[in-house]
Amino acid sequence: xxxxxxxxxxxxxxxxxxxxxxxxxxxxxxxxxxxxxxxxxxxxxxxxxxxxxxxxxxxxxxxxxxxxxxxxxxxxxxxxxxxxxxxxxxxxxxxxxxxxxxxxxxxxxxxxxxxxxxxxxxxxxxxxxxxxxxxxxxxxxxxxxxxxxxxxxxxxxxxxxxxxxxxxxxxxxxxxxxxxxxxxxxxxxxxxxxxxxxxxxxxxxxxxxxxxxxxxxxxxxxxxxxxxxxxxxxxxxxxxxxxxxxxxxxxxxxxxxxxxxxxxxxxxxxx
Amino acid sequence: xxxxxxxxxxxxxxxxxxxxxxxxxxxxxxxxxxxxxxxxxxxxxxxxxxxxxxxxxxxxxxxxxxxxxxxxxxxxxxxxxxxxxxxxxxxxxxxxxxxxxxxxxxxxxxxxxxxxxxxxxxxxxxxxxxxxxxxxxxxxxxxxxxxxxxxxxxxxxxxxxxxxxxxxxxxxxxxxxxxxxxxxxxxxxxxxxxxxxxxxxxxxxxxxxxxxxxxxxxxxxxxxxxxxxxxxxxxxxxxxxxxxxxxxxxxxxxxxxxxxxxxxx
Numbered sequence: 001x002x003x004x005x006x007x008x009x010x011x012x013x014x015x016x017x018x019x020x021x022x023x024x025x026x027x028x029x030x031x032x033x034x035x036x037x038x039x040x041x042x043x044x045x046x047x048x049x050x051x052x053x054x055x056x057x058x059x060x061x062x063x064x065x066x067x068x069x070x071x072x073x074x075x076x077x078x079x080x081x082x083x084x085x086x087x088x089x090x091x092x093x094x095x096x097x098x099x100x101x102x103x104x105x106x107x108x109x110x111x112x113x114x115x116x117x118x119x120x121x122x123x124x125x126x127x128x129x130x131x132x133x134x135x136x137x138x139x140x141x142x143x144x145x146x147x148x149x150x151x152x153x154x155x156x157x158x159x160x161x162x163x164x165x166x167x168x169x170x171x172x173x174x175x176x177x178x179x180x181x182x183x184x185x186x187x188x189x190x191x192x193x194x195x196x197x198x199x200x201x202x203x204x205x206x207x208x209x210x211x212x213x214x215x216x217x218x219x220x221x222x223x224x225x226x227x228x229x230x231x232x233x234x235x236x237x238x239x240x241x242x243x244x245x246x247x248x249x250x251x252x253x254x255x256x257x258x259x260x261x262x263x264x265x266x267x268x269x270x271x
Numbered sequence: 272x273x274x275x276x277x278x279x280x281x282x283x284x285x286x287x288x289x290x291x292x293x294x295x296x297x298x299x300x301x302x303x304x305x306x307x308x309x310x311x312x313x314x315x316x317x318x319x320x321x322x323x324x325x326x327x328x329x330x331x332x333x334x335x336x337x338x339x340x341x342x343x344x345x346x347x348x349x350x351x352x353x354x355x356x357x358x359x360x361x362x363x364x365x366x367x368x369x370x371x372x373x374x375x376x377x378x379x380x381x382x383x384x385x386x387x388x389x390x391x392x393x394x395x396x397x398x399x400x401x402x403x404x405x406x407x408x409x410x411x412x413x414x415x416x417x418x419x420x421x422x423x424x425x426x427x428x429x430x431x432x433x434x435x436x437x438x439x440x441x442x443x444x445x446x447x448x449x450x451x452x453x454x455x456x457x458x459x460x461x462x463x464x465x466x467x468x469x470x471x472x473x474x475x476x477x478x479x480x481x482x483x484x485x486x487x488x489x490x491x492x493x494x495x496x497x498x499x500x501x502x503x504x505x506x507x508x509x510x511x512x513x514x515x516x517x518x519x520x521x522x523x524x525x526x527x528x529x530x531x532x533x534x535x536x
Contacts, residue, residue, distance in 0.1 A: 015344070015348075015350070018337060018340045018341060018344060019344075021337050022337075022341060022359070022362075025408070025411060025412055025415060026362060026363075026365060026366065026412065026415060027362060028381065029374070029377030029378060029380075029381050029412065030365060030369070030377065032377055032380050032381045033373065033376065033377050033380060036380045075283055078276065078279065078280065079280050079283065079284075081276070082276050082277055082279075082280040083280070086273060086276070086277055088277050090281075094280065094281075094284055096523065096524075096527055097284060097288055097289075099523055099526070100288055100292075100519075100520070100523060101288070102469075103469050103473075103519040103520065103522055103523040103526075104473065104515075104516055104519045105472065105473025105474075105475060105492075105493050105496075105512075105515050105516075105519065106473065106475055106476075107473075107475040107493040107494075107496045107497055107512070108295075108473070108493070108496065108512045108515050108516050108519070109291075111295060111496055111500060111505075111508055111509065111512045112291030112292060112294065112295045112512075113291055114500065114505075115291070115294045115295050115298045115505065115509065116290055116291045116294045116295075121294070146287070147287060147288075147291075150287060150288075204368055207370070208368075208369070208370030208371070208372075208373075209370075210370060210371055210372045210475070210476035211371070211475035211476055211493070211497075214497070215497065215500055228370050228371075228372045228373075228476065229372075231370075231372050231373060231376060232372050232476075232479070232480060235372075235375075235376055235379060235480050240376060240379055240380055240383070240385075243376055244376065244380065247370075247373045247376055250370060250373065251368070251369060251370075251373060254368035254369065254370070255365070255368055257368070258364060258365070258367065258368040262361065262364075
């Protein structure tokens with residue numbers, strides 16, 4: 001009996017340790033941010049948000065993340081298509097290179113872009129001579145966002161293309177449909193869930209990106225200061241409550257996207 | 272048409288991945304091998320690499336342990352209400368949606384010197400934020416879903432019949448786990464470990480906020496790269512970054528290998 005009791009106590013302790021770890025590590029910090037940004041009242045939250053530097057950074061982040069996502073959906077779908085449908089030398093190598101932006105530390109990604117396009121580099125010089133500005137301006141932020149979110153769309157579309165039954169396509173051709181029409185009516189609809197799902201993941205990642213962006217952006221308020229860098233700056237200047245206000249806007253947005261992706265997946269599984 | 276698409280694909284890969292990687296490699300060696308070596312043997316670089324190594328080891332151990340347990344509970348436990356299980360299951364993914372900087376901010380807000388909890392810990396002489404424990408917590412937060420999400424699908428797939436059979440035959444929970452469950456999940460765990468190592472090696476935003484980036488104390492390899500760039504010491508940054516990139520590429524190759532092994536089982 002005694003040993004049984006001891007056994008149960010162990011199990012109970014073990015279970016609560018795991019759950020406690022989970023709650024303390026994940027749930028508590030997230031609630032903490034929400035609590036903190038409203039801790040000085042709702043008025044204070046509004047005040048933090050209505051600071052032009054704060055809301056401009058949020059709008060800028062949204063704008064650039066949308067641009068990066070759209071480019072990525074196009075590029076990603078095309079690359080997924082090429083990697084699945086065509087056979088060519090170096091295909092396996094390219095396929096493994098897709099994951100590199102996930103594996104590389106984001107700060108390293110930022111440094112790579114900075115070195116390639118920055119002042120003093122060959123491309124940077126040419127671009128500057130042509131009168132464009134990339135590094136420390138908005139294009140560099142978009143490039144950094146595209147770099148870190150590169151694999152999402154490709155990895156989401158690839159399995160769908162693999163599963164696509166070739167007979168469907170053949171049937172369409174047999175019935176006299178032209179290439180473009182087959183693509184629009186048969187292939188595109190089957191790739192669409194991956195394009196949307198991967199695109200949303202890429203978007204939420206682009207919104208959150210910090211490491212790559214902070215190195216290549218000029219971080220000038222209102223022009224090249226994105227939200228994550230703004231939050232970092234506020235923490236550095238000892239204003240965590242101001243940082244928390246912008247954080248919960250970003251967080252709420254990301255959670256909404258995550259929830260949407262989950263909903264889409266559930267619907268996909270049911271049908 | 273076909274040629275055109277393949278050509279564009281090659282171009283995108285070249286511009287986005289190969290050229291930057293190549294440029295960084297040549298950049299790190301722009302002052303010859305001696306420059307690269309000097310960048311790495313600086314005391315602050317040595318210390319930063321050591322810190323990164325320590326964080327990776329501690330985080331990987333903890334995350335593997337708790338991640339596997341959490342996955343087991345989320346799939347198998349019948350003592351958790353189904354609704355609650357669904358809720359916990361969706362919470363697991365939240366760190367994916369949280370920007371690393373915000374992850375770091377959360378820990379500063381919760382455990383920082385100005386917070387109630389932080390004051391208590393400081394009272395007993397344990398510094399969390401701007402010290403090693405905080406960096407570990409931040410990295411644990413960021414890496415939490417990786418292990419759980421690798422192990423859960425495998426557990427769901429193998430089902431619980433064999434485990435039930437084992438315990439019916441009188442095996443203890445621990446024996447059942449080692450003899451029955453572990454052999455089928457070990458490749459998924461291995462994959463999760465690689466992902467965790469890669470992520471904790473490269474974690475930047477959360478660690479930067481939590482660590483305060485104090486040279487020779489809480490500076491990690493990634494935050495050193497950042498500081499070098501801020502100080503316009505691009506060659507030195509390139510040297511450290513190249514080491515990090517080499518590790519990441521090694522892990523990526525290991526991942527491909529594991530993926531193939533995982534496919535076999």
